[in-house]
Amino acid sequence: MQIGTSLTHCLIKKQQAHPDASGEFTLLMNDIVSACKVISSYVNKGNLIGILGSAETENIQGETQKKLDIISNDVFTDTLMQGTQVAALASEEMDEVYHLPANAKRGKYLCVYDPLDGSSNIDVNVTVGTIFSVLRAPEGVENPSEQDFLQPPGTEQVAAGYCIYGPSTIMVLTTGEGVNGFTLDMDIGEFKLTHPNITIPEDTKEFAINMSNQRFWDAPVKRYIDECLIGKEGPRGKDFNMRWVASMVAEVHRILTRGGVFLYPIDSKIRAQGGKLRLMYEANPMAMIIEQAGGMAITGPERILDIKPHKLHQRVPVILGSKNEVQVLSDYHKA
Numbered sequence: 293m294q295i296g297t298s299l300t301h302c303l304i305k306k307q308q309a310h311p312d313a314s315g316e317f318t319l320l321m322n323d324i325v326s327a328c329k330v331i332s333s334y335v336n337k338g339n340l341i342g343i344l345g346s347a348e349t350e351n352i353q354g355e356t357q358k359k360l361d362i363i364s365n366d367v368f369t370d371t372l373m374q375g376t377q378v379a380a381l382a383s384e385e386m387d388e389v390y391h392l393p394a395n396a397k398r399g400k401y402l403c404v405y406d407p408l409d410g411s412s413n414i415d416v417n418v419t420v421g422t423i424f425s426v427l428r429a430p431e432g433v434e435n436p437s438e439q440d441f442l443q444p445p446g447t448e449q450v451a452a453g454y455c456i457y458g459p460s461t462i463m464v465l466t467t468g469e470g471v472n473g474f475t476l477d478m479d480i481g482e483f484k485l486t487h488p489n490i491t492i493p494e495d496t497k498e499f500a501i502n503m504s505n506q507r508f509w510d511a512p513v514k515r516y517i518d519e520c521l522i523g524k525e526g527p528r529g530k531d532f533n534m535r536w537v538a539s540m541v542a543e544v545h546r547i548l549t550r551g552g553v554f555l556y557p558i559d560s561k562i563r564a565q566g567g568k569l570r571l572m573y574e575a576n577p578m579a580m581i582i583e584q585a586g587g588m589a590i591t592g593p594e595r596i597l598d599i600k601p602h603k604l605h606q607r608v609p610v611i612l613g614s615k616n617e618v619q620v621l622s623d624y625h626k627a
Contacts, residue, residue: 379429410539421541446597452577493551508559588618
């Protein structure tokens with residue numbers, strides 16, 4: 293596809309390449325695009341319409357919700373529910389699987405999403421985003437259960453993507469055939485192809501990690517970060533820069549743009565809960581995007597996409613980014 297091609301046109305062309313396609317996936321993606329446009333508008337307006345600040349509620353993970361967390365979740369859920377392409381939904385902000393009304397037509401897909409990733413940044417006007425993953429619904433099941441969402445590992449995702457709400461709104465999408473980025477043209481309300489065939493550089497001199505957790509890290513991560521900080525005088529033979537935005541969407545987007553490594557590893561503080569980031573809503577979709585762009589995504593000891601989920605809100609450690617650096621971390625975990 294040429295630069296400037298609309299996302300809608302790209303989806304239609306992809307559908308035409310599969311003669312047996314029903315068009316349901318294209319319609320589902322159009323609903324996801326519509327939801328992200330609405331969320332982008334809300335994020336852009338912020339306190340002009342009084343939607344910043346805490347909602348004074350907590351989600352199932354015990355995290356304080358922002359007003360925009362709830363609004364974004366409602367927008368995404370309502371938009372997808374009105375279509376006929378999904379059989380059920382699951383969100384980081386909802387305790388359980390969201391079932392469609394009894395009289396609603398069921399589609400052949402399941403969708404899981406983090407409606408507003410990095411929402412702790414929203415009040416200080418730092419980049420946030422939406423993450424989503426599309427799975428196949430089980431055939432013949434009227435109301436898919438939590439177990440139906442957990443049947444496949446991440447390798448079985450139909451599609452994954454995110455929408456980043458920054459200086460411009462960009463949707464990054466993979467359907468298992470590479471990664472493309474589309475920028476929202478606000479004047480016409482259309483996403484246009486601006487970042488075709490995204491590929492992550494295999495080498496990097498940049499890492500992103502929350503250094504305040506350093507005292508809790510396991511030995512492999514301590515070793516890696518210590519070597520990065522020593523710089524070219526140490527065993528890595530090069531100087532590194534450190535970044536930390538506290539928004540996974542922002543961190544991954546930077547890596548896709550210029551390379552790097554993002555780490556939210558296991559540590560002694562969060563070991564009992566299995567990690568910090570959610571497997572279904574964050575780790576799996578981002579791992580699919582990263583791998584499709586030529587990078588690697590691991591927990592430390594294992595590939596993220598090989599994990600068999602065992603609960604909807606399961607947490608895992610996440611290390612992803614430029615292939616050669618993540619391989620170093622993988623080797624250190626196996627040493």
